[in-house]
Amino acid sequence: MIIVLLGPPGTGKGTQAAAVKTRFQVPHISTGDILRRNLAEGTPLGLKAKGYMEAGELVPDGLVLDLVAERLKEPDCSGGFLLVGFPRTSVQAEALDKLLAASASPIDHVVLLEVPDGTVVDRLSGRRVCKSCGAVWHATFNPPPAGMVCPKCSGDIYQRADDSSEAVLNRLQVYARQTGPLIGYYDAKGLIRRVDGSKSPQEVEAAIFASLA
Ligand SMILES: [Zn+2]
Secondary structure (H helix, E strand, C coil): CEEEEECCCCCCHHHHHHHHHHHHCCCEEEHHHHHHHHHHHCCHHHHHHHHHHHCCCCCCHHHHHHHHHHHHCCHHHCCCEEEECCCCCHHHHHHHHHHHHHHCCCCCEEEEEECCHHHHHHHHHCEEEECCCCCEEECCCECCCCCCECCCCCCEEECCHHHCHHHHHHHHHHHHHHHHHHHHHHHHCCCEEEEECCCCHHHHHHHHHHHCC
């Protein structure tokens, strides 16, 4: 089974990806992981990517696709896989379809986690993180200690610049701009499974499994 998991930031994609991976016994393919591994191993594709990154540029679509193509050739992907965070654009989605056409196994489902913008802002702007160990709290749902000192490692607890309300709204706008056409592309193929991502993680997980049945 080949599954793509889509959703804006702050919708718990990581948690749900882990659940899908366990349930369907498919590897979780993340472009971030692939890139990190290629950089660490100094592969030819990794070295190319490094050139762009050192120049402060985005790794171009074509190179990302080459990296994904290499990863999908590995034996653990032969029975299917779960893609998270890729494709991000309809151009990437078309390129991925061409790649999969060569292996005669198309995408089965595109799960779209839907969460209202206001909920995403509440979730992310409330995040408080330990600078040293990365432990996470939430200003409303799981407040950090009053002194803002981490009880585990004594590090400072703070709000990442990325998590300010303005930054979150900006991230949501970028997401909407990029993925609007992507969702349209998959909708036209009848692949979109819409799941309400604003419920509890357990309810979201159950809804995802139901949508894949
Ligand atoms: Zn800490």
